[in-house]
Amino acid sequence: MAIVTKGAGSPFDALCFSNNIVEQVHSFKLLGVTIDDDLKWSTHANTICSKASSRLHFLKVLKRCSLSTSDLLYFYTSAVRPLLEYAGPAWHTSLTSEQSKQIERIQIRAVKIILNSNCIDYENLCLIHNLDYS
DSSP, rough: EEEESSSSSOOSOOOOTTTEEEEEESSSEEETTEEETTTTHHHHHHHHHHHHHHHHHHHHEEEEEEEHHHHHHHHHHIIIIHHTTHHHHHHHGGOOHHHEEEHHHHHHHHHHHHHOOOOHHHHHHHHHHHOOOO
16 A cells, blocks of 8 residues: 655655555556646656557557558557546646647547548547547
């Protein structure tokens, strides 16, 4: 068991639960969401963007294997987007604008891979292919 604490110092005396000392940490992953000690989402945003970027590699491999656009969109909506949107209502409104752009860049890269498009109007591309972009 761990407790997230703020800053370098310990604001609490040792916390015990069932005769076990609870470890104090700077971030903790709970149900797939990383919570930082300062209640910011930088660690979580970096983690999900890193995982999603690695899945874009698989999207490129599938594209080289001549999968149809609908199959590539299916892979994107089932393997990439869920990483970026999981538990979004809990953390998305607290992202900085840079973190939001970081996540959006991953989505734009995915759509460019799928559609061979250099157009950066992600919203219109989503509308054309019936993808929810909100």
